[in-house]
Amino acid sequence: MRPPLTIEPDAAKDAAPRLDALPGWAAAMVDYVETAVKAGEVVSMTSRPRVYTPAEAAERLGLSRATISRRIAAGEITTTKVGNRHRIAYDEVERFWESMTAEIIDFYAGDIAAELDGFADGRVQGRGDRLAAE
Numbered sequence: 001m002r003p004p005l006t007i008e009p010d011a012a013k014d015a016a017p018r019l020d021a022l023p024g025w026a027a028a029m030v031d032y033v034e035t036a037v038k039a040g041e042v043v044s045m046t047s048r049p050r051v052y053t054p055a056e057a058a059e060r061l062g063l064s065r066a067t068i069s070r071r072i073a074a075g076e077i078t079t080t081k082v083g084n085r086h087r088i089a090y091d092e093v094e095r096f097w098e099s100m101t102a103e104i105i106d107f108y109a110g111d112i113a114a115e116l117d118g119f120a121d122g123r124v125q126g127r128g129d130r131l132a133a134e
Contacts, residue, residue, distance in 0.1 A: 052088045052093055072088075076096070077096050078092050
């Protein structure tokens with residue numbers, strides 16, 4: 001019996017569709033099924049939601065586990081409890097990343113716009129301008 005085949009969502013999401021060949025994840029699935037059928041094995045497929053522990057989500061987001069725990073407690077990250085443990089859905093990690101990125105962009109937008117205005121007006125020199133003057 002062959003070991004189970006696991007296809008991560010990122011592999012399927014990032015695959016560019018091609019008309020002349022299957023994406024790698026689909027080819028692996030076809031190969032798996034063909035080999036099992038030739039061996040007389042029954043093939044069954046299931047799917048499960050991809051979930052992260054708070055530590056895994058923290059690593060993926062570049063944050064500390066404590067920060068993730070605070071955000072869970074504050075209701076900023078939605079989780080599912082498995083026993084007394086939190087599990088964070090893949091889509092929730094992606095949603096939180098997008099909202100965190102939007103907050104950072106909003107926070108710095110005024111500074112970036114002011115600096116760009118300074119470049120346009122000639123009030124601020126870029127790195128290249130400073131090096132040429134030296």
